[in-house]
Amino acid sequence: MTTAEKLRFDPIGALAERTLAVDAQVSNAWQRHLALSVPAGAAILAVGGYGRRQLFPYSDIDLLLLFASEKAAAAHKEEIAGFLQQLWDAGMRVSQSVRTPAECCELHEGNIELSVSLLDQRYLAGDATVYGTMLAKLPRFVHGQRDALVRHLSRMTRERHARFNGTFHHLEPNIKEAPGGLRDLQLVSWLAQIAGTTPQAFSGPVRVPELDDARRTLFALRGYLHQQAKRDSNILTFDAQEWIAELMGVEETAVMRGYFRSARTVHRSALGALETEEARASSLFAQFRDRRSRVSNADFTVARERIYLRAPQQLAAEPELALRLLEFIGRHGMRLSLEAEQRISPQLAAVRQYFTQPRPIWPALREALSLPHAPLALRVAYETGVLTALFPELERIDSLVIRDFFHRYTVDEHTLVAIQTLAELRGEKVPPASSFAGLFSEIEQPGLLVFALLFHDVGKGNRQEAHIDASLRLADRALERIQMPAAERASMRFLIRHHLDMSATMNGRDPFDPSTARDFAHAVGTVENLKRLTLITYADISAVNPTVMTSWRAEQLWQLYLLTYNELTRELETERIEEADSPEQSAFLEGFPKRYLRTHSEADVARHMQLELESRTRGVAVDLEKSGSIYRLTLVTVDRPFLFATVSGTLSSFGMNILKAEAFANRRGAVLDTFSFADPLRTLELNPTEMDRLKATVERAVLGRADVKQLLRSRPRSAPLSRKARIDPAIHFDDQASQSATLIQVVAEDRPGLLYDIASTISSRGASIEVVLIDTEAHKAIDVFYVTAAGRKLTPEKQAELQQALLAVLRG
Amino acid sequence: MKKIEAIIQPFKLEPVKEALKSIGIDGMTITEVRGHGRQKGHKEVYRGQEYNVDLLPKVKVELVVTDARLNEILSTLTTAARTGKIGDGKVFVYDVAEAIRIRNDDRGEAAL
Numbered sequence: 001m002t003t004a005e006k007l008r009f010d011p012i013g014a015l016a017e018r019t020l021a022v023d024a025q026v027s028n029a030w031q032r033h034l035a036l037s038v039p040a041g042a043a044i045l046a047v048g049g050y051g052r053r054q055l056f057p058y059s060d061i062d063l064l065l066l067f068a069s070e071k072a073a074a075a076h077k078e079e080i081a082g083f084l085q086q087l088w089d090a091g092m093r094v095s096q097s098v099r100t101p102a103e104c105c106e107l108h109e110g111n112i113e114l115s116v117s118l119l120d121q122r123y124l125a126g127d128a129t130v131y132g133t134m135l136a137k138l139p140r141f142v143h144g145q146r147d148a149l150v151r152h153l154s155r156m157t158r159e160r161h162a163r164f165n166g167t168f169h170h171l172e173p174n175i176k177e178a179p180g181g182l183r184d185l186q187l188v189s190w191l192a193q194i195a196g197t198t199p200q201a202f203s204g205p206v207r208v209p210e211l212d213d214a215r216r217t218l219f220a221l222r223g224y225l226h227q228q229a230k231r232d233s234n235i236l237t238f239d240a241q242e243w244i245a246e247l248m249g250v251e252e253t254a255v256m257r258g259y260f261r262s263a264r265t266v267h268r269s270a271l272g273a274l275e276t277e278e279a280r281a282s283s284l285f286a287q288f289r290d291r292r293s294r295v296s297n298a299d300f301t302v303a304r305e306r307i308y309l310r311a312p313q314q315l316a317a318e319p320e321l322a323l324r325l326l327e328f329i330g331r332h333g334m335r336l337s338l339e340a341e342q343r344i345s346p347q348l349a350a351v352r353q354y355f356t357q358p359r360p361i362w363p364a365l366r367e368a369l370s371l372p373h374a375p376l377a378l379r380v381a382y383e384t385g386v387l388t389a390l391f392p393e394l395e396r397i398d399s400l401v402i403r404d405f406f407h408r409y410t411v412d413e414h415t416l417v418a419i420q421t422l423a424e425l426r427g428e429k430v431p432p433a434s435s436f437a438g439l440f441s442e443i444e445q446p447g448l449l450v451f452a453l454l455f456h457d458v459g460k461g462n463r464q465e466a467h468i469d470a471s472l473r474l475a476d477r478a479l480e481r482i483q484m485p486a487a488e489r490a491s492m493r494f495l496i497r498h499h500l501d502m503s504a505t506m507n508g509r510d511p512f513d514p515s516t517a518r519d520f521a522h523a524v525g526t527v528e529n530l531k532r533l534t535l536i537t538y539a540d541i542s543a544v545n546p547t548v549m550t551s552w553r554a555e556q557l558w559q560l561y562l563l564t565y566n567e568l569t570r571e572l573e574t575e576r577i578e579e580a581d582s583p584e585q586s587a588f589l590e591g592f593p594k595r596y597l598r599t600h601s602e603a604d605v606a607r608h609m610q611l612e613l614e615s616r617t618r619g620v621a622v623d624l625e626k627s628g629s630i631y632r633l634t635l636v637t638v639d640r641p642f643l644f645a646t647v648s649g650t651l652s653s654f655g656m657n658i659l660k661a662e663a664f665a666n667r668r669g670a671v672l673d674t675f676s677f678a679d680p681l682r683t684l685e686l687n688p689t690e691m692d693r694l695k696a697t698v699e700r701a702v703l704g705r706a707d708v709k710q711l712l713r714s715r716p717r718s719a720p721l722s723r724k725a726r727i728d729p730a731i732h733f734d735d736q737a738s739q740s741a742t743l744i745q746v747v748a749e750d751r752p753g754l755l756y757d758i759a760s761t762i763s764s765r766g767a768s769i770e771v772v773l774i775d776t777e778a779h780k781a782i783d784v785f786y787v788t789a790a791g792r793k794l795t796p797e798k799q800a801e802l803q804q805a806l807l808a809v810l811r812g
Numbered sequence: 813m814k815k816i817e818a819i820i821q822p823f824k825l826e827p828v829k830e831a832l833k834s835i836g837i838d839g840m841t842i843t844e845v846r847g848h849g850r851q852k853g854h855k856e857v858y859r860g861q862e863y864n865v866d867l868l869p870k871v872k873v874e875l876v877v878t879d880a881r882l883n884e885i886l887s888t889l890t891t892a893a894r895t896g897k898i899g900d901g902k903v904f905v906y907d908v909a910e911a912i913r914i915r916n917d918d919r920g921e922a923a924l
Contacts, residue, residue, distance in 0.1 A: 508823050510895060552844040556822060556869050 011219035019053040022061060023124060025090055030125040033083035038076055041068035043126030051120035052189075054219070057226040058233075061087070063096040064121065066104070068130050073098050093232075101134035105141040112152050115145065119193045142194055149194050150277045157187055157274060165546065168263035169413030171401055175221050176234035180263030182218055184270035191273045195280075206269040214262035214269075221259060238403060253401060260399035260410070268383075272338050279304060295332050299324050306337035309344070316347040319354035322386050323364045329380055330371030341384055352389040360483040366628070369447035375420040378454065382416065393458050393474040400461045408545035411460050418453050418543035422446075422535060432554035436538050439531050439561075444630065444659075448488055449532055452495035453539060471496050487601065487627075494529060495536055502537040506556050517563035527568050527773075534561045569773060569784060588612055591667030593771070611636040612670055620702045622695045630659065631684065632676050633695075637702055639671045642763045644772060646708050647673060649756035650701045653711035654694055655681045658755050661774040712753055727780050729810035733799045741770050741786040742794040744802070748810050750781040757809045762787055765802055767794065813908040813921060814882050818873045819847065820893040820901040825871045831892035832875075837885060839924075840875040870901060876908055878921050 023046070030044050048062035049055060065080060067073035073080075080098070087094045097114065104118055118138065123131050142149065161179045164170065168180035176182045188211075192198055224244045225233050236244075236259065245252040299321060301308045307328065315321050329335075336344070355361075368374065381387035388394050397411040409417060428437040443449060455478065459470025475496055479489050501523065509516040524530045537557060542549040577594055580586040588609050589596070600608070607623065611634065614621035620637040635647060644663055651658055660676040684690050700706040727749040734743040746758055755774065762769055762785060771786035789798055820828060825842065832840065846867035877885050886903065894900055913923040 506823070507826060510821065510823055510897075512899065513895075513897075550844055552846065552869050559869075 011216055011223055014223065015054050015056065015219065018057070019050065019055045022050065022055055022092065025092070026061075026063070026087065027125045029083050029086040032086065033079045034076065034126070037079050038072070038127075040127050041072050041130050042066065042076070043128070043131040044124045045131070046122040046124055047117040047120055049120075051117070051122045052186075053122070056219075056222050056232075058093075058229075058231050059226075060093045060095045060232070062117065063094060064104075064117075065096060065098045066126070066130055066134060067098060067100055068127075068133075069100055073100075101130060101137065104134050105137040107141075107145045107148055112149070115142075115149060116153065116190060119190050139196075143196065146194055150191065153187060153190060154274055154278060157184070157270065165417070167409065167413050167417075168260065168267055169399065169410040171403070171407055171409065172235055172237050173259065173263070174235050175218055175225070175259065175263075178263070180265075180267030180270070181234075182222065184266045185215055185218065187270050188266075188273045191277050195277065206265050206272065210265050211269055214265040217258055217262040218266070256401045257399055264383075275306075275338060297328070300328050302332070302334060303337070305334050307332075307334050307340055308337050309340050312343050313347065315344055316350035319351040320359075320361070320364075322351050322381070322390060323361055323368060325386065326374075326377045326381055327364070327368040327371065329377035330368045330374045333373035333376055335376070335380055336384065344384055344386065348385045348389045351386065352392065355390050355481065358481050358483055362482045362484045362488070363628075365451070365482065366445060366447035366488075369450040370445065372423065372426065374447075374450055375416065375423045378419060378450075379416050382412070391454075391478050393455070393478055396462070396474070397458055397460060402460055406544050406548060409543070411457050414543050415454060415457055418456075418539040419450055421542040422449065422453065422539040425535075425538075432551050432558055435558050436535060436554070440535055443531060443535065444528070445488075445628065448491060449495070449535060452492050452499075452532075453536060455492075456496050456499045456536070456540065468497060468500070486603075490601070491529070491532070495532055498523070498533055499536050499540060502533055502557065502560060503541060506560050511556075511559055511563060517560075517567040520560065520564045521567040524564065524568070527565060530561065530564055530568060584609065587668070588666060588670070592664045592672075596664050608634065608636065608672055612672075615670070618699075620699050622698050624691055624695050626684075629678065630676050631656070631679060632674060633698065635673045635675075635698065635702070637671055639665055639669050641768070642760060643671060643702065644673065644769050645756050645759035645763050646701050647675065647698055648759055649708035649712055649753065650698050650706075651675060651677055651694075652753040652756055653708070653714065654690070654697075655679070655683055655752070656694075657750075657752070658774060661755065661772050663769060663772045665770065708756065712756065729807060731803055731806050731810075733794070733803070735793055738786055740793065741788045742799065744785045744787055744806075746781070746783045746785070746806065746810070748781050748783075754781055755783065758783060758785070758806060761805050761809050762802065765798070765805060767798070767802065813876055813878060813911060813924065815874065815876045815906040815908050816882075816885065816889070816903060817906070818889055818893065818901065818903040819845065819870050820873060821895070821899060822869055822871050824893045824895075824900075825873070828873060828889055828892045831888050832885070835884065835888055837875065837877070840873055843872040843874070845870050845872045868899070876911060876924055878924065 026044065026046075034042060034044075043066045045051070045064040045066055046062065047064045049059050050062050055061070065073070067076075084094055084096060099114070103111070104114070107115055119142070121138075160177060160183065164174070164178045166179060168178050170178060174181065221236060221244070222234060224247065225236065225240055228240055228243050233240075236256075241252045241255055245255045248255065296302050299310055299314070301310055307325075309315070368377065371377070378387060381390075382394070388398070394412070397415065400411040402411060407414065422440065425433065425437045425440045428434045440446065455471060455475040457467065457471060458474045459465065459472070460467050462470040465473070472493060475492060479492060484492065501520075505516065505520050509519075511517075521530075524533055534557065538549070538554070541553065541557075577589045577592050577597065580589045585605070589605075597605075611621040611623055615636045615638075620635065623634040625632050633647075633651070637643065644661075648658055648661065656677040657680050658675055658677045660674075662674050664672045666672075679685060684694070697706060697711070701708055701711070727747070729746070729748040732745040732747075734745070744762070748754065748758075759769060759772075767787045767789045769785055770788055773784040774781070787794060789795075794802065818828075822844075829840075832838075847870055848868050873889075875885075882905070886905070890903060910919065911921070911923040912919055
């Protein structure tokens with residue numbers, strides 16, 4: 001029976017057997033070369049994996065030659081060389097050190113590895129007295145240096161984990177060094193020995209049989225790897241996966257799922273053991289202080305940067321606590337304590353059961369997913385099973401290996417890394433990443449983006465169905481359950497359906513062929529969709545492996561964004577709706593830019609037509625609705641001078657902060673304006689009657705029955721910006737962008753009433769505003785106006801005059 | 813033996829790889845590079861600010877081939893990489909003195 005065959009049945013027995021054989025050879029060499037010349041004062045010890053009797057076929061043989069004094073060791077140099085040579089000649093890879101008992105029991109930076117290796121020491125041959133001297137000192141030494149040893153192991157482990165991005169979900173994992181590998185298994189055993197207890201006491205949230213099972217799997221895999229490569233190889237390559245699967249008579253996916261299950265167990269156990277020891281090292285006082293940490297709330301307490309549940313059985317009794325947990329981690333960026341993890345696990349079935357029913361949890365979820373630490377919240381929830389209890393669809397990508405030359409991670413890990421990449425954009429200051437960071441800061445609902453990423457690949461690994469179709473089907477199921485509103489659901493579906501399109505366009509189309517940007521602009525429809533899709537693409541590509549998003553690739557992506565953005569904002573004038581489905585629709589829609597249809601649902605169009613009908617009798621019709629934290633005012637009236645300025649001024653007079661605005665005019669002179677705004681002083685939220693007063697005031701102002709200048713005098717004032725944040729106004733005229741209008745781009749520091757000032761300045765110079773696009777990026781307002789005078793583009797003189805007037809207004 | 817160095821448009825990489833594969837050429841080295849020739853840079857206005865893209869993203873494809881197949885491979889490559897517009901790129905051909913397969917020390921054309 002070969003070693004590999006033995007490993008299949010009893011890896012631990014096979015390793016012990018090999019250890020016995022090596023023991024015999026080492027003892028023999030000792031007898032031949034050293035036993036006679038050094039009868040006293042020298043002994044040979046096995047350390048490291050050999051000391052633990054875990055000798056893999058091609059592992060190094062770690063030996064410690066213990067001499068009573070340095071002088072004695074120096075005197076027997078030749079015999080030592082003969083001893084080692086015999087072992088090398090027998091085909092062993094020996095790695096040895098020569099020490100005195102005193103050296104073994106002292107600690108300094110240079111030899112801390114020696115101290116750790118001694119934890120696994122085992123006597124082989126030689127003078128038992130000198131071994132006894134060392135053995136008598138060792139326990140007291142280890143106990144005395146407990147904190148230093150733990151610190152060292154903790155640092156080494158965290159550095160090692162960081163080299164693997166902190167995850168065991170690699171497609172071709174290193175089963176020794178990666179998180180959840182054999183090193184982590186040793187860590188648990190070392191920490192236990194240092195603490196003077198058994199590994200069982202340290203297994204954290206992991207049960208002992210689980211850990212034993214994981215150990216057997218990792219041992220067997222490493223045994224196979226050595227056997228196949230005929231050397232100390234620890235990487236489970238695709239080839240190795242195939243070979244092992246064949247040998248075991250199972251599918252490769254079964255091999256890998258077995259590995260990932262074991263790695264997860266070992267990883268959690270190692271982190272648990274580390275945490276227990278690190279917690280012990282800190283003082284009781286610190287724990288007391290932390291317990292009262294001010295972020296604790298009615299549901300959770302925080303101690304030593306770890307979250308505890310206040311009531312042990314709460315999750316089963318009140319499953320929506322799971323959402324509050326996501327929110328809490330998302331806000332504060334802390335992991336769960338082991339105790340909380342242990343308590344959550346048996347309650348997951350109840351959570352899962354609860355969420356099989358439709359629950360309107362999207363608003364809470366969106367909020368949680370928009371928070372700065374949402375990626376950590378999702379990771380913790382995923383690792384503890386909370387996320388799959390909420391969304392069982394995600395189980396399909398659990399440790400799923402899809403072989404691909406470029407991909408480094410399993411599908412679930414790829415998903416979590418993509419979400420993390422997106423969140424990390426917030427801190428990017430250097431181009432090209434900073435360009436995407438700017439986009440991310442402009443996104444209205446980052447939570448939706450995160451949720452789309454969570455589901456974008458959930459249909460992978462389904463052999464019967466194309467990946468995107470399957471992702472959409474599974475996402476639909478989840479969206480139905482959480483009762484996501486139709487508009488957001490459409491955005492989610494759009495992002496999942498098209499998440500590969502941008503890469504495909506980047507790699508397959510000529511960016512400078514005008515049809516590329518035109519086609520892509522048509523496919524995405526709106527600037528908001530374009531921004532979201534650009535960010536999804538950036539995150540998705542970056543999460544393939546850590547080196548794939550080169551600045552070269554990021555620039556390509558940014559270029560496609562830029563060309564499409566310009567296409568979307570420039571074609572406003574050129575393409576008009578000529579005909580619609582019904583005569584009524586035609587009457588309303590004719591003359592609107594085609595973009596109007598792409599940016600509005602059928603329900604929107606129907607509502608707008610209703611407003612237009614109302615406006616015929618009253619002169620104006622206003623609609624106001626709230627969506628998340630944003631309000632949207634829609635207004636239909638007959639075009640008139642100063643209209644845009646009037647509405648923006650009225651909104652400012654109520655203290656509203658205008659985020660976006662658009663204006664459309666049809667052939668018959670009806671104008672549809674939409675304003676999205678925030679309510680920073682929460683006026684509308686706290687005083688529901690103000691909603692009606694705002695609508696009424698807008699109507700009166702539009703009809704000329706209220707004076708905007710008067711209204712603005714009584715508007716709430718906001719605090720001025722610090723001098724550092726000041727933005728110099730910039731005005732840019734463009735005659736080329738549109739066929740019939742001059743485009744004015746204004747970049748300025750945002751302030752209340754800004755839009756009113758700009759719009760009224762333009763109107764007061766006899767120019768009319770055809771189309772407006774408003775964007776606000778932190779304190780920077782970026783407004784684009786399509787302006788005509790007497791139905792034509794502005795003359796150079798007019799442009800110069802407007803430039804002066806606008807600068808005067810902006811500089812105040 | 814000749815070394816072919818082709819600077820092509822990134823979106824032409826897949827067609828070029830496919831075309832070479834169809835005549836039995838699998839091995840090549842691909843590098844992401846930036847540069848410009850007569851195409852010069854490119855200027856875009858984004859929100860009132862000008863973005864200058866002086867150096868455009870390109871892909872460099874390198875492969876070493878036998879003298880006998882050079883012309884066939886060159887014509888396959890250039891046909892696949894061509895759009896007919898400025899910016900399509902360039903191909904350079906060099907003489908190669910020696911090739912060695914590191915694994916087994918094969919020399920010359922046997923190493924290709």
